[in-house]
Amino acid sequence: MANIRDLARMAGVSVSTVSRVLNNHPYVSEEKRTAVLQAIEKSSYHKNINAVNLSRGKTMLMGVVVPYSDHPYFSLMIKGIAKLALDHNYKLVLIQTDYREDRELEALEMLREKQIDSLIICSRTCSMDIVREYAGYGHIVLCENNNDEAVSVTYVNHYRAFYRALTYLYQNGHVKIGYCIGRKTGVNSLQRQAAYRDFVSKYNLGFNEDYIIGDCLYFEDGEKVVNKLREMASPPTALLVTSDQVAAGIVTCCQKLDIAIPGELAIIGFDNQPIAKMMDITTVKIPIEEMGSNLFLQAFNGDKSRKEMQVRLIERGTV
Amino acid sequence: MANIRDLARMAGVSVSTVSRVLNNHPYVSEEKRTAVLQAIEKSSYHKNINAVNLSRGKTMLMGVVVPYSDHPYFSLMIKGIAKLALDHNYKLVLIQTDYREDRELEALEMLREKQIDSLIICSRTCSMDIVREYAGYGHIVLCENNNDEAVSVTYVNHYRAFYRALTYLYQNGHVKIGYCIGRKTGVNSLQRQAAYRDFVSKYNLGFNEDYIIGDCLYFEDGEKVVNKLREMASPPTALLVTSDQVAAGIVTCCQKLDIAIPGELAIIGFDNQPIAKMMDITTVKIPIEEMGSNLFLQAFNGDKSRKEMQVRLIERGTV
Numbered sequence: 001m002a003n004i005r006d007l008a009r010m011a012g013v014s015v016s017t018v019s020r021v022l023n024n025h026p027y028v029s030e031e032k033r034t035a036v037l038q039a040i041e042k043s044s045y046h047k048n049i050n051a052v053n054l055s056r057g058k059t060m061l062m063g064v065v066v067p068y069s070d071h072p073y074f075s076l077m078i079k080g081i082a083k084l085a086l087d088h089n090y091k092l093v094l095i096q097t098d099y100r101e102d103r104e105l106e107a108l109e110m111l112r113e114k115q116i117d118s119l120i121i122c123s124r125t126c127s128m129d130i131v132r133e134y135a136g137y138g139h140i141v142l143c144e145n146n147n148d149e150a151v152s153v154t155y156v157n158h159y160r161a162f163y164r165a166l167t168y169l170y171q172n173g174h175v176k177i178g179y180c181i182g183r184k185t186g187v188n189s190l191q192r193q194a195a196y197r198d199f200v201s202k203y204n205l206g207f208n209e210d211y212i213i214g215d216c217l218y219f220e221d222g223e224k225v226v227n228k229l230r231e232m233a234s235p236p237t238a239l240l241v242t243s244d245q246v247a248a249g250i251v252t253c254c255q256k257l258d259i260a261i262p263g264e265l266a267i268i269g270f271d272n273q274p275i276a277k278m279m280d281i282t283t284v285k286i287p288i289e290e291m292g293s294n295l296f297l298q299a300f301n302g303d304k305s306r307k308e309m310q311v312r313l314i315e316r317g318t319v
Numbered sequence: 320m321a322n323i324r325d326l327a328r329m330a331g332v333s334v335s336t337v338s339r340v341l342n343n344h345p346y347v348s349e350e351k352r353t354a355v356l357q358a359i360e361k362s363s364y365h366k367n368i369n370a371v372n373l374s375r376g377k378t379m380l381m382g383v384v385v386p387y388s389d390h391p392y393f394s395l396m397i398k399g400i401a402k403l404a405l406d407h408n409y410k411l412v413l414i415q416t417d418y419r420e421d422r423e424l425e426a427l428e429m430l431r432e433k434q435i436d437s438l439i440i441c442s443r444t445c446s447m448d449i450v451r452e453y454a455g456y457g458h459i460v461l462c463e464n465n466n467d468e469a470v471s472v473t474y475v476n477h478y479r480a481f482y483r484a485l486t487y488l489y490q491n492g493h494v495k496i497g498y499c500i501g502r503k504t505g506v507n508s509l510q511r512q513a514a515y516r517d518f519v520s521k522y523n524l525g526f527n528e529d530y531i532i533g534d535c536l537y538f539e540d541g542e543k544v545v546n547k548l549r550e551m552a553s554p555p556t557a558l559l560v561t562s563d564q565v566a567a568g569i570v571t572c573c574q575k576l577d578i579a580i581p582g583e584l585a586i587i588g589f590d591n592q593p594i595a596k597m598m599d600i601t602t603v604k605i606p607i608e609e610m611g612s613n614l615f616l617q618a619f620n621g622d623k624s625r626k627e628m629q630v631r632l633i634e635r636g637t638v
Contacts, residue, residue, distance in 0.1 A: 005425070020449075070394040105338050106322055109322070115410075220597060248594075274537060
């Protein structure tokens with residue numbers, strides 16, 4: 001369906017002129033008004049889009065499920081999705097779940113109710129059994145390494161990325177290594193935990209539950225992490241921190257407490273957000289915005305596909 | 320209209336059970352299936368929501384216009400809107416404009432096309448003439464100090480907040496004061512500029528165009544600001560920085576260059592984001608999330624209202 005920009009292009013006038021004509025605004029030259037009305041005629045521009053949607057079974061709306069819309073990782077992913085959505089005249093319906101299954105189910109229900117054409121789940125909570133049941137109603141795209149044929153996926157091999165980063169710390173002389181993560185469940189987190197278990201057993205470092213610190217999402221969580229380390233009899237000398245925000249919080253907190261980095265504590269962040277560059281934090285670069293764009297294209301095109309995004313370690317001053 | 324959570328509550332079963340029944344999943348006890356079907360019967364739960372919307376003229380969708388969805392200020396505002404949207408069974412349609420008028424007009428068009436019930440414009444680009452033309456199609460809520468009777472507004476008195484912060488810097492001995500801002504146009508920015516002009520003329524400090532630095536939005540822009548100051552023959556000794564992110568970027572950059580804060584450069588940020596607390600940055604606290612929640616309620620309730628949010632200076636170590 002033509003949108004206001006298409007009409008402006010067809011009529012050779014500005015979008016605000018189209019808007020004035022659509023709203024029967026008096027101050028429009030007869031010539032321009034006629035041009036716009038002809039464009040509307042040509043493009044069969046409708047007044048009630050729900051009628052259009054009902055007739056053509058399309059809403060031009062795409063659902064996007066995120067646990068937290070204000071987390072830099074997800075807001076950057078949304079940015080990548082939003083950019084392409086705009087190019088393709090799609091609008092995004094944002095569903096913030098806080099990782100609650102019922103909220104994610106509401107998003108899936110929107111697909112079944114044809115309120116959206118497709119659904120991107122940036123971080124999944126529902127079981128694949130449930131997701132699969134909804135795949136028939138519209139395209140579902142996940143951001144995880146998942147082989148289910150019912151969905152398309154864009155993912156990072158978190159097992160390999162984590163294992164490499166751990167090995168890098170080991171090569172730098174660390175044998176007491178821990179990691180900070182958002183939630184401990186979830187496909188990506190479980191792949192990271194598997195990499196950690198395989199790593200410590202390969203080098204006989206011993207598995208220490210205390211070295212895995214959960215609920216690390218925001219800058220301010222860095223302080224919590226540092227306090228936990230200080231309570232440990234034998235704290236880790238190095239940390240993988242799955243968010244640059246949290247890594248930055250840890251570095252800032254250590255500076256205040258005169259804890260030497262990397263001397264007393266080595267840090268590897270994830271994402272390569274601007275704050276990591278500014279604060280000279282060694283990090284694993286993840287192309288979050290590009291992942292968002294690819295998620296959109298998979299949801300838009302609809303043919304099932306799997307896309308692995310490449311990551312790389314960026315060596316800076318915190319190891 | 321009942322949603323999946325309502326059905327679960329009515330039937331006294333879990334949301335996933337409701338989902339299984341809706342999808343004719345085999346593994347559901349006859350008893351539970353009957354309970355869910357009765358709930359669906361009672362609540363007249365429809366299969367195609369577009370048909371429902373067409374019949375009742377409601378979409379349960381609310382539009383949210385933001386220039387950048389990944390900016391911490393707007394993503395926190397979206398969080399505040401999203402929280403209440405969920406409580407009221409509303410979904411949000413996110414429209415990212417990059418401050419382009421045609422994109423904002425598309426959002427307004429969605430209102431006219433009844434694709435959304437109401438529209439929140441977190442930062443406006445279109446003229447009020449245009450906004451007013453669309454106010455008849457649904458509630459429009461703005462986040463600016465605006466007396467237009469066609470819309471509801473939630474706002475901060477940026478003139479007063481800016482004037483107070485400038486006075487605070489003056490009382491601390493600064494006479495060469497500049498400020499960093501996102502875009503120089505826009506209601507909020509113009510009110511801040513007015514406060515700045517009135518302030519410098521009251522204290523005969525002289526108006527210096529170079530002291531107003533635009534396009535300051537993200538952490539990484541802090542470096543750009545510091546480089547600009549270093550090029551000036553007579554740089555300001557104090558800056559108001561309208562985003563804590565940028566303020567944090569400036570502080571981080573100054574630490575790297577051994578520029579003493581507040582000795583050589585005093586900084587006042589805005590928002591009171593967690594990073595400001597962690598980095599001990601003096602800032603003007605703005606209740607962004609609460610503003611988002613109030614924007615939602617105004618769009619939801621629909622009766623025209625004006626709500627001023629209170630701000631306050633938080634004294635820390637950068638002045």
